[in-house]
Amino acid sequence: MNMTIPDARVMDVRTSLPRHKTLRYGRRKPSDIRSAAMHHSATKSGTPEAFAGYHVTTNGWPGIAYHFVIQKDGVIYWCNDPETISYHVDNSNRHALGICIVGDFRTQQPTAAQLDAANRLIQHLQVQIPTMKQVLGHQEYPGYAWKNCPAFPMGKFRSDYSQYLQKPVDKPDKPQQxxxxxxxxxxxxxxxxxxxxxxxxxxxxxxxxxxxxxxxxxxxxxxxxxxxxxxxxxxxxxxxxxxxxxxxxxxxxxxxxxxxxxxxxxxxxxxx
Known part of the structure; x- marks a missing residue:
């Protein structure tokens, strides 16, 4: 997948994060992805390495739960292939791609750089993965109405995001065979x-x-x-x-x- 996003910095850490010694996540086709699931880390700070370590060591999961993590400076960390069926929205995992914005938004607010990076990332992914039509908060998935995640108004986020959709997007040229x-x-x-x-x-x-x-x-x-x-x-x-x-x-x-x-x-x- 091409992850060159205009005006955004993407760090590929897929091969460097902690992984379980024996367990591995399942795989899917890109066309299986129907939505982007927005999360907050529920921590005031943190790194993909720290999240991966917690998910592997404490939760016993195969690897980090998220496909992308966005730091407060707007840097996007690419943590899992989109085809990876990671654990982040339970029964909806097969069809959802997880994006985590670092911060505890019960008491903090996402930075402007984070929101801008999230919007650019989603716009880029929807060009790469046309079936990913929805953008939902963690609490909007079945069984998670009780969970205050990502703890910022998803309605406003989607409204702000729609402004990005109004801008023309250059689809990548089809690679030559x-x-x-x-x-x-x-x-x-x-x-x-x-x-x-x-x-x-x-x-x-x-x-x-x-x-x-x-x-x-x-x-x-x-x-x-x-x-x-x-x-x-x-x-x-x-x-x-x-x-x-x-x-x-x-x-x-x-x-x-x-x-x-x-x-x-x-x-x-x-x-x-």
Missing amino acids: VPVAISLNGSLLSVTGFLQGGVFMLPVRAVANATGGKVEWIAATQDVRVNGKDLNEKIIEGSAYAPAREMAAALCLQAEWDGKTQTVKLRGCVTE
């Missing part, structure tokens, strides 16, 4: 994949068939599975393509990129 070859244990396959937005995409059925993998189409959820594992696939002209690293993991293969020959090399055992 660059064809790439695919080899399996040193032999070129007759099909090709492509590189788009820094991700190598491989044709699911062709690669699975070449390696003896089992492909399933789940009509109810419009999902493709390989050997029982869900993929973040794209359907292009009726064919499914999935990230090379996900395909390799599902097929128990190793994947590497050969820049000289523009080839995704798959290596490992093939089941006949």
Whole structure:
């Protein structure tokens, strides 16, 4: 995901925050995200590292609950992939993305820099994730009417945010698809994949068939599975393509990129 936001500073801390030794959050498709959930930290100060440590050590969660944390100076900390199903609104977790603004707004007020950053972040995310149409406070989710979070008026926040929506938003250019070859244990396959937005995409059925993998189409959820594992696939002209690293993991293969020959090399055992 492109997280370059005009007039905003974003710090990517996804790989540096405390994580549980064994537990891992589930994953979803970006199109599963329906809303942004606004939280306050309920602390006068704090850092993503401190929040992650509390969520892991005290709560026993796989990692930090929030996808983004906004400090008082307006710096946005990117804590989880949007596809991560983290714990922050209970039964609504699968469809909600969590944004935490640092502060205890029962006794404090969000800074102007925080509100500006939150508005810019949400606007940017709604371009990247068109299904994320709602912006709700924590207490507006089912089962949380009792909870005073984020403890600032959501009606006013949404009203102020609507002013941002009136401004034209430049949608990012669609990344160009660059064809790439695919080899399996040193032999070129007759099909090709492509590189788009820094991700190598491989044709699911062709690669699975070449390696003896089992492909399933789940009509109810419009999902493709390989050997029982869900993929973040794209359907292009009726064919499914999935990230090379996900395909390799599902097929128990190793994947590497050969820049000289523009080839995704798959290596490992093939089941006949």
